[in-house]
Amino acid sequence: MSRIGKAPITVPAGVTVTIGDDNLVTVKGPKGELRQQVAPAMKVKLKDGELTVARPNDEKENRAMHGLYRSLLHNMVVGVTEGFRKELELVGVGYRVSNSGQVLELSLGFTHSIFLELPPEIKVETKMERNKNPLIMLESCDKQLLGQVCAKIRSFRKPEPYKGKGVRFVGEQVRRKSGKTAGK
Numbered sequence: 001m002s003r004i005g006k007a008p009i010t011v012p013a014g015v016t017v018t019i020g021d022d023n024l025v026t027v028k029g030p031k032g033e034l035r036q037q038v039a040p041a042m043k044v045k046l047k048d049g050e051l052t053v054a055r056p057n058d059e060k061e062n063r064a065m066h067g068l069y070r071s072l073l074h075n076m077v078v079g080v081t082e083g084f085r086k087e088l089e090l091v092g093v094g095y096r097v098s099n100s101g102q103v104l105e106l107s108l109g110f111t112h113s114i115f116l117e118l119p120p121e122i123k124v125e126t127k128m129e130r131n132k133n134p135l136i137m138l139e140s141c142d143k144q145l146l147g148q149v150c151a152k153i154r155s156f157r158k159p160e161p162y163k164g165k166g167v168r169f170v171g172e173q174v175r176r177k178s179g180k181t182a183g184k
Contacts, residue, residue, distance in 0.1 A: 005066035009051040009074050012081055017051060019044050025073060029080025032121065032141040036076060038069050051077070079141035086150050088136040092157075092165035097126045097134045104136070108157040108167070122149055135170070 011017055015029040023038040038044055041062055043054040051073060055066040078084075090097055096107040104124060106114040118124055121142055127135040136153065140146040150169070159166035161177040168174060 005053055005055065005063075005070045007070065009070070009077055011046070011049050011051055011077060015077060015080055017046050017077075019046060025076070027073075027076040027080050029077075029141075031080050031083045034076045034080060034142060036069075036072055038073075039065050042066065042069050044069075044073070075143045079143055083139055083141050084143045084146050085137065085139045086146055087170040088138070088150060088153060088167055089133040089170050090136075090167055091133050091159065092163075095134060095157075095165075096128065097136055098128070099124050099126045104153070106153070106156060109165075114156055116153065118149060119145060121145060 015027060018026045018028075020026070023040055023042065023044060024035060025038055025044055026033065026035050038053075041056055042065055043056070045052050045054070053066060053070045053073065055062040090106075090108070092109060094107065094109060098105050102118045102120060102122075102124065104116045104118060104126070106116065108114065118138075121140050122145065123139045125137040125139075127137070138146060138149060154167045154169075157166045159168045159172075159174045161175060162179060164174050164176060166174075
């Protein structure tokens with residue numbers, strides 16, 4: 001039995017969970033509303049403020065989906081109550097960031113600025129302080145969407161191993177390589 005899959009999800013006060021006929025689970029809370037289509041083989045039940053996911057048998061595919069859907073539903077409940085937050089920092093000389101509404105403008109050492117339109121579900125905040133790396137703070141109730149947007153921003157200039165320049169998560173350790181002069 002999956003240790004993750006069999007763990008029940010406690011639904012806090014102020015959060016409503018509805019399970020449709022076609023296994024469409026809707027979670028509504030103070031931070032927003034999320035929907036997830038669950039595979040028809042999985043049985044989702046809400047009883048006494050606890051959400052449980054059960055599988056029909058021990059086939060490999062059902063075992064994999066058991067833990068997956070339990071984790072997705074748990075992330076939905078946490079997202080609508082607390083929300084998720086990620087911080088990215090720009091490391092490099094002349095790297096800048098600013099936002100106007102949902103449009104993020106990045107200057108990452110290219111000849112042009114990069115403009116990225118963010119989805120309306122994501123709240124963005126940028127911080128530029130003297131003698132500190134520029135920061136991008138992203139907040140959302142949808143963990144999946146937040147991770148996807150962070151990956152997109154990071155893909156514009158990944159941290160390189162020689163000088164460590166690029167877009168990285170706050171606190172991320174980049175493995176550094178020694179240059180060609182270190183071999184002599």
